[in-house]
Amino acid sequence: DIQMTQSPSSLSASVGDRVTMSCRASQTISSYLNWYQQKPGKAPKLLIFAASNLQSGVPSRFSGSGSGTDFTLTISSLQPEDFATYYCQQSYSTFTWTFGQGTKVEIK
Amino acid sequence: EVQLLESGGGLVPPGGSLRLSCAASGFTFNSYAMSWVRQAPGKGLEWVSGISGRGDSTFYADSVKGRFPISRDNSKNTLYLQMNSLRVEDTAVYYCAKDGGVAVAGLFDYWGQGTLVTVSS
Numbered sequence: 054d055i056q057m058t059q060s061p062s063s064l065s066a067s068v069g070d071r072v073t074m075s076c077r078a079s080q081t082i083s084s085y086l087n088w089y090q091q092k093p094g095k096a097p098k099l100l101i102f103a104a105s106n107l108q109s110g111v112p113s114r115f116s117g118s119g120s121g122t123d124f125t126l127t128i129s130s131l132q133p134e135d136f137a138t139y140y141c142q143q144s145y146s147t148f149t150w151t152f153g154q155g156t157k158v159e160i161k
Numbered sequence: 162e163v164q165l166l167e168s169g170g171g172l173v174p175p176g177g178s179l180r181l182s183c184a185a186s187g188f189t190f191n192s193y194a195m196s197w198v199r200q201a202p203g204k205g206l207e208w209v210s211g212i213s214g215r216g217d218s219t220f221y222a223d224s225v226k227g228r229f230p231i232s233r234d235n236s237k238n239t240l241y242l243q244m245n246s247l248r249v250e251d252t253a254v255y256y257c258a259k260d261g262g263v264a265v266a267g268l269f270d271y272w273g274q275g276t277l278v279t280v281s282s
Binding site: 085087089095096097098099102108140142143144147148149150151152153154155 | 198206207208211220221222261267
């Protein structure tokens with residue numbers, strides 16, 4: 054299976070900060086990379102698909118980049134509602150889709 | 162508005178069975194593949210099983226293959242997961258998730274609120 058490794062595992066930031074987090078695949082996955090946001094006790098929510106495409110209804114402060122094995126999720130100006138855990142997921146390896154372990158964004 | 166509502170979770174002893182259901186609304190159910198994704202307490206996400214829009218193709222993670230048959234009833238807009246031979250390590254919140262197209266592609270654009278399955282004696 055393709056392993057997905059996210060870094061950092063957690064970060065502290067303030068409202069208004071620019072935040073970046075990384076996701077690395079154990080082998081090339083082209084642009085088959087999706088990002089999800091999960092708040093405590095809630096279901097995950099799709100933010101970005103195919104590495105850089107913003108899901109409908111998601112604020113434009115979220116952006117994704119990368120291809121191959123290295124990917125980045127950026128929040129341009131952190132808002133109070135953005136404190137959550139973010140997961141990357143590869144959709145390249147058919148029927149063995151895997152998620153990263155998550156990056157938790159906490160209030161500084 | 163897309164809505165997915167899971168039910169059927171609960172406490173079950175090791176070796177027991179449960180059937181999860183996911184009632185869907187707000188989209189043309191038979192036009193989209195569906196999956197089950199689980200999350201053990203305090204852990205990350207694990208894809209479990211998927212089924213095509215017509216229900217003629219099914220797929221499983223190795224961890225549940227042969228134990229958790231997936232099915233759907235398109236006349237009732239409902240997805241199912243029959244969980245057999247349950248193990249302690251199957252304890253998790255189980256989410257149903259809508260895929261982005263009729264084939265199972267691993268792009269989960271809508272999720273239900275989840276149902277908790279606890280396997281314990």
